[in-house]
Amino acid sequence: MARQLDFYFDCSSPWTYLAFHAVQPLAAETGTEIAWKPILVGGVFNAVNQTVYDSRARPNPLKQAYMLKDLAAWAQLYGLAIVFPPKVFPVNSVKCMRGAFVALDEGKLVPYATAAFEAYWGDDRDLSKEDVLADIAMRAGIERQRFFAGIETDACKTRLRANTDELIARGGFGSPTMFVGASMFFGNDRLPLVRAALEAA
Numbered sequence: 001m002a003r004q005l006d007f008y009f010d011c012s013s014p015w016t017y018l019a020f021h022a023v024q025p026l027a028a029e030t031g032t033e034i035a036w037k038p039i040l041v042g043g044v045f046n047a048v049n050q051t052v053y054d055s056r057a058r059p060n061p062l063k064q065a066y067m068l069k070d071l072a073a074w075a076q077l078y079g080l081a082i083v084f085p086p087k088v089f090p091v092n093s094v095k096c097m098r099g100a101f102v103a104l105d106e107g108k109l110v111p112y113a114t115a116a117f118e119a120y121w122g123d124d125r126d127l128s129k130e131d132v133l134a135d136i137a138m139r140a141g142i143e144r145q146r147f148f149a150g151i152e153t154d155a156c157k158t159r160l161r162a163n164t165d166e167l168i169a170r171g172g173f174g175s176p177t178m179f180v181g182a183s184m185f186f187g188n189d190r191l192p193l194v195r196a197a198l199e200a201a
Contacts, residue, residue, distance in 0.1 A: 003032040003201050005194065006179040008167045010041035011100075011116040011127065012093040014082060016176040018074050019188040020113060023178070026191060030198045036109050038100035040093070041175040043164040049173040056090075074188060085124045092128040094160075095151050099133060101159050102150035103140055112140035 005027060009016045027034050045052045068084060075082040085091070096116055103112030115136040119125040125132045130148075137147040150156055167177060171184055178185045180197040 003030060003180070003198050004035055005032050005198065006035045006037055008037040008039050008163065008172060008175060008177040008179075009113070010039055010093055010175040011096055011113060011120060012091050013041060013175045014071055014084065014121055015188045017082065017117040017121045018071075018078060018080065019176040019178075019191065020117060021078050021080055022188065022191055023194070024110070026195055026198075030195065032198050036100075036104060036113075037163045037167070038097045038104070038160060039164045039167055039175060040097055040160055042090075042093075043161070044168060044172060044174060047168050052174075080122075081118075082121045083124060085120060087124055088126045091120060091126060094128075095133060096127040096136070098151040098156040098160055099137065099142075099147060101156045102137075102147050103142060106142060108140045108142060112136065112142065115139040 005023070007020075007023060009020060011017070023034065026032070071082060071084065099116075100109060100112060103109045116127060119132055119136055120127050125135075127133070127136075133147070133151075134144050137144060170179065172186070174186060176187065178190070178194055180194060180201060183197055185191075185194050185197070
């Protein structure tokens with residue numbers, strides 16, 4: 001029986017972009033199946049982690065500078081291009097994350113999420129805009145009309161809420177959050193611990 005890793009994610013998070021990139025080879029090396037779990041991280045923050053909004057409103061300049069340096073260092077380590085969006089942050093990712101379910105049902109979650117991460121964290125494109133979402137869907141091989149019809153369905157809306165509520169119920173408070181069995185791991189920098197847990201499973 002293959003090991004399983006639950007990966008809860010929202011494409012609006014830079015640390016999730018990093019972890020999304022790095023977890024895939026880790027899973028391949030350990031014979032692990034990834035259960036992709038799109039969420040709305042804003043819903044998580046509203047429910048259990050509202051201090052995020054305080055830190056955004058009154059950022060510590062020393063911590064902010066270090067965070068940007070740290071982000072750049074991780075991206076360089078992974079061979080990724082990443083730029084903190086100068087125009088749109090935070091971004092409204094609701095429709096983008098609903099679209100992840102359209103992609104998931106078509107077996108195209110990875111190319112879809114990759115395109116979304118790159119659009120926002122590489123090209124500073126607004127994930128709430130229809131033209132940006134259309135381009136992301138096209139890059140993932142999803143037909144435009146089917147994509148936009150899909151993200152307005154009650155099924156996609158319900159699944160996004162359900163995954164978000166599920167993460168909260170499991171003790172999660174942000175993105176990315178990963179589970180190996182009942183053990184929770186938060187953040188890109190916890191991947192070595194994820195590997196150890198998978199190898200011990």
